[in-house]
Amino acid sequence: MCLFGTTVIAQTQVQAIQQRASRTIFARAPDKALPIRESVYRPLPAALELAAEIWANLGIRGQAFSSLDQDLFPRKSELLRERQRCALVRVWQDKTAVFDHYLPKDLILKTHSLSQRLFPLSKSAINLIMSTFCRPGYTISTHSFRRTFAISLRKTLEKLQFTESDIRTVVIKRINKYVGWSTASVEYFKYCRDWVTYRDTPLLKIHPDVISFITNLAELKQSKQVKELIERRSKLKLSPI
Numbered sequence: 001m002c003l004f005g006t007t008v009i010a011q012t013q014v015q016a017i018q019q020r021a022s023r024t025i026f027a028r029a030p031d032k033a034l035p036i037r038e039s040v041y042r043p044l045p046a047a048l049e050l051a052a053e054i055w056a057n058l059g060i061r062g063q064a065f066s067s068l069d070q071d072l073f074p075r076k077s078e079l080l081r082e083r084q085r086c087a088l089v090r091v092w093q094d095k096t097a098v099f100d101h102y103l104p105k106d107l108i109l110k111t112h113s114l115s116q117r118l119f120p121l122s123k124s125a126i127n128l129i130m131s132t133f134c135r136p137g138y139t140i141s142t143h144s145f146r147r148t149f150a151i152s153l154r155k156t157l158e159k160l161q162f163t164e165s166d167i168r169t170v171v172i173k174r175i176n177k178y179v180g181w182s183t184a185s186v187e188y189f190k191y192c193r194d195w196v197t198y199r200d201t202p203l204l205k206i207h208p209d210v211i212s213f214i215t216n217l218a219e220l221k222q223s224k225q226v227k228e229l230i231e232r233r234s235k236l237k238l239s240p241i
Contacts, residue, residue, distance in 0.1 A: 031190050033143035035151050036133045038202040044132055047118055052129045054107050057207045059149030059179055060091060062142025066126055067092035070119040076112045079105050085209040091180065099180040104209040150191035152203045156211055161238050170229050174214045 036056075044052060055065050072090035079087055086102040093099050111118045121129075133140050153175070154167070162171055168189075176185050220226045 031143075031147070031193070033141040033147045034138065035148040035198055035201075036140055036144050036204045037138075038204060040133050040135050040138060041204070042132050044129065047114055047116070048125060048129055050107070050110050050114070051118060051121055051125070052132070053207075054103065054111070055129070055145045056148065056204050057107060057210055058089075058091070058101060058103060059146045060101070061146055062126070064091050064093055065142075065145070066121065066123065068119045068121070070111060070117055072098065073108050073111065073119075076109065079109055079112075084213070086178070086213040101180045102178045102210075102213060104207045106209070107207070147191050148204050149206065150188055151195045151198050152206050153211075153214065154192040154195040155199060155203075156206065157215075158199075160211075160215065161233075161236070162215075166229055169225055170217065170220070171214065173220055174216065178210065178214055 043049070054068075058065070058068075069090075069092060072092075074082070074087050074089065082105060085105055087105045087108055089101050089103050089108065090098040091101045130140060130142070130144075133144070157167055157171060172186070172188060173183055175181075175188050176183055179188070181187055217226055217230050
C-alpha cells in the first residue's frame with residue numbers, strides 16, 4: 001500500500017492528532033460508513049502506520065480490530081515455511097469466538113520485527129488511527145475500513161476486467177474465504193453496493209497480495225462456471241487468474 005510506510009512524526013503532531021481523536025464521532029450505519037480517501041491521509045508513528053495498514057487489509061469491523069490478538073498470528077518460523085503470500089490469522093468476533101481470516105505475510109512479519117508487541121491496541125491508539133483520516137465535514141466510522149476494503153476491491157476487480165456476473169458467481173467465493181465469511185455469504189455486496197459513486201475517487205489501496213489471493217481462481221472447486229471463467233480469461237490473456 002503506497003500510503004503506508006515507516007514514517008515517524010514529531011510528538012507535537014501526535015498531540016494534534018490526539019486532540020482531533022477526542023472530537024471524532026463514530027455513529028454511522030455500517031453500509032453507509034464513509035470510505036477512506038487517499039487525500040485525507042496524514043502520517044502516523046511507524047507502529048500505528050503498520051496497524052492501520054493491517055486494518056485496511058483485513059477489512060474487519062472496529063470491534064474485531066480492537067480484539068485483534070497477536071498471539072493468534074502465525075509465528076515467524078511458520079510464515080517462512082508458508083508458500084502462499086497470504087497467511088491464515090485468527091480474529092476474535094464479538095469477543096466470544098474466533099474466525100479464520102487471511103492477511104499478507106509481509107504485514108505479519110513486520111509485526112514480529114517490532115521491538116514491542118503491537119496487538120491488542122488500546123482504545124486511544126485506535127482513536128488516533130481513525131482521527132488521522134477525519135477532516136471537518138468528513139468523519140469516518142469504525143466500519144469505514146471494511147467499506148474501503150470492499151469498494152477498493154470492487155474497483156480493482158473492474159480494472160482486471162471481472163464482470164459483475166463473474167464477481168457474484170465465482171470471485172465472491174474467494175472474497176468470502178479471505179474475510180472469513182461462509183461460502184454462500186453475500187455480505188460483501190452490502191458494503192460495496194454504491195461502489196460506482198467512488199469509481200473516480202482515490203481510496204486507500206489494498207495490498208497486491210490480497211488481490212492475488214482473491215483472484216486465484218485455481219484454488220476454487222473446479223465447477224463448470226469456474227472452468228469457463230478461467231478459460232475465458234486465459235484466452236483474453238487477462239491476469240491474474
